[in-house]
Each structure stands twice: as C-alpha cells, then as structure tokens.
Amino acid sequence: MWRYNGRSRPDFAITPQAGQESVWDYPRPPKLERDERRVEVLHENEMIATSNQCYRVLETASPPTFYIPADDILWTHLVDVPGSSVCEWKGVARYWALAIDPSRIVGWSYPDPLPAFAAIRAYVSFYPAQVACLVAGEKVRAQPGKFYGGWITAEILGPYKGEPGTGHW
Numbered sequence: 001m002w003r004y005n006g007r008s009r010p011d012f013a014i015t016p017q018a019g020q021e022s023v024w025d026y027p028r029p030p031k032l033e034r035d036e037r038r039v040e041v042l043h044e045n046e047m048i049a050t051s052n053q054c055y056r057v058l059e060t061a062s063p064p065t066f067y068i069p070a071d072d073i074l075w076t077h078l079v080d081v082p083g084s085s086v087c088e089w090k091g092v093a094r095y096w097a098l099a100i101d102p103s104r105i106v107g108w109s110y111p112d113p114l115p116a117f118a119a120i121r122a123y124v125s126f127y128p129a130q131v132a133c134l135v136a137g138e139k140v141r142a143q144p145g146k147f148y149g150g151w152i153t154a155e156i157l158g159p160y161k162g163e164p165g166t167g168h169w
Contacts, residue, residue, distance in 0.1 A: 061169050066126075092112065
C-alpha cells in the first residue's frame with residue numbers, strides 16, 4: 001500500500017549531511033528509539049514536562065515524535081479529555097488538554113499499546129503546535145498539517161508529510 005518505507009530515499013528527499021537525518025530513511029512500520037537528550041515541554045513558560053529518558057517514534061515521511069515518561073510530567077497542568085483515535089501500529093490513543101483550557105488538546109498517549117510499542121505505555125507525546133517543545137535546548141518546529149504531531153529540529157530533513165502536495169504519500 002505504501003510506496004515509501006525507508007528502504008530507499010525518493011529523488012525529491014533532501015540528502016542528509018553529517019549529523020542530520022532524512023525522514024525518508026525512517027522505516028514503515030515505524031520503530032521506537034531511545035533518546036537521552038534533554039526534552040522540555042512548556043506552556044507560557046510553565047514547565048509541563050522535562051526528561052532525559054524519552055523515546056522517539058521514527059516513521060517514514062514524518063518527523064519524529066518524542067514520548068516522555070509519566071514520572072517526568074507535571075500532571076497538575078493536564079487533564080484527560082474524551083475521545084480517542086486508532087493508530088494501526090501503536091493502538092488506541094487517548095488525549096490530554098491543558099488544565100487551564102480543557103478545549104486545547106496538547107498531547108496524546110497509548111495506555112494499552114500494541115506489543116511492538118509496549119515501551120511507551122506510560123509515556124505522553126505533545127503537539128509542538130500547541131505547546132513549546134525543546135530538544136537539547138533547541139525549539140522544535142511543528143510538523144505541517146493539523147493531524148500530525150512530529151517534532152522538527154535542525155537535524156531533521158524532509159520534505160515532510162503534511163506539507164502542501166503530500167496527501168498522496
């Protein structure tokens with residue numbers, strides 16, 4: 001079904017240099033990778049989460065998503081919200097909003113993930129379009145499109161799913 005799966009980079013992909021990654025080299029189905037860089041999530045300068053024990057999900061054509069362990073999240077800033085969605089790889093997601101604005105969904109988690117993603121059972125990822133996210137002090141740019149939650153840093157090269165003209169990826 002998917003034309004691109006990380007086994008070969010398409011001609012339109014930006015070629016990475018030393019210290020860079022192409023999203024076109026990420027696999028499909030996606031994989032989990034440990035990341036021990038400092039990850040921070042803030043809302044209006046209030047720390048929501050900070051950790052050096054994260055996982056990244058790497059999937060063809062998308063910037064990574066960082067998952068932060070529950071123990072490193074200040075839960076007073078978050079509330080769970082009704083609704084869910086299903087990822088064919090990770091399972092059923094639940095959503096989190098800001099406690100001060102429950103209409104503003106800022107993150108998601110997989111309370112009962114499929115076996116390949118069991119490691120992120122007690123982890124949450126955040127939308128960089130909704131809250132400030134930093135990796136090793138670098139402010140993350142949000143992945144284009146309203147549906148996606150990828151974290152773009154200087155090391156991550158595209159083009160990315162969600163940009164105009166990418167609907168067929």
